[in-house]
Amino acid sequence: MRKTVKILHSIAAGGLVGGLLAYAVLLLVAPQETPAAYADLRASIALLGNLVLLPSLAIALVSGLVAMVVHRPFIDMGWVWVKAALGILMFKGVLTVIGAKADYAAGVAARMATGEAPPDALADLLALEWGTLLAVGAIAIANYVLGIWRPKLMRPLPSDAAPRRAG
Structure with a gap:
C-alpha cells in the first residue's frame, strides 16, 4: 500500500508540474493575434486546468495525506507537515485563481471574439494570472525539493524520554 501511494503521489506531482509548464507554454507561444485565436x-x-491541473493537484494532495496515514513515521517529520501546508496553498492557488480565472478568461475571450468585450478586457487578469502561475510553480518546486531532500525540520523526542527538571 505504501509503495502504491508513493507512486500515485509521484505521478500526480509530475502531472501537476507538467500542467503548470504547459499552461505557461500556452501563454507564451500560442497564437493570440486575433480575438478568435485568443x-x-x-x-x-x-481545459488544461480542468482536466490536468485540478485532478493532479487533488490526487497529489490526497495521496500525500494518505501517505502520512499508511506510513506513521511521516506524522513526526517536519518536512512532511511543510509539504502538507504548501500543498494546501497550491490547491488554493490552482483552484481559486488558475482554475476559476482560466474559465472566466475563456468566457471573456469568447466575448472579445464576438465584439461584446473590449480588446483589453483581460489585461489586469493576465498580470494576476502570471503572478499566480509563478507562485504556484515555485511552491510545486519547493514541494519536490522537500520530498527529495527531506530535511530534519523538527526532531521528535523519543517516546520513552521524559523531560528532565533542573536542580
Whole structure:
C-alpha cells in the first residue's frame, strides 16, 4: 500500500508540474493575434486546468495525506507537515485563481471574439494570472525539493524520554 501511494503521489506531482509548464507554454507561444485565436487559447487553458491541473493537484494532495496515514513515521517529520501546508496553498492557488480565472478568461475571450468585450478586457487578469502561475510553480518546486531532500525540520523526542527538571 505504501509503495502504491508513493507512486500515485509521484505521478500526480509530475502531472501537476507538467500542467503548470504547459499552461505557461500556452501563454507564451500560442497564437493570440486575433480575438478568435485568443478565445481558442483561453478555451485550451481552461481545459488544461480542468482536466490536468485540478485532478493532479487533488490526487497529489490526497495521496500525500494518505501517505502520512499508511506510513506513521511521516506524522513526526517536519518536512512532511511543510509539504502538507504548501500543498494546501497550491490547491488554493490552482483552484481559486488558475482554475476559476482560466474559465472566466475563456468566457471573456469568447466575448472579445464576438465584439461584446473590449480588446483589453483581460489585461489586469493576465498580470494576476502570471503572478499566480509563478507562485504556484515555485511552491510545486519547493514541494519536490522537500520530498527529495527531506530535511530534519523538527526532531521528535523519543517516546520513552521524559523531560528532565533542573536542580
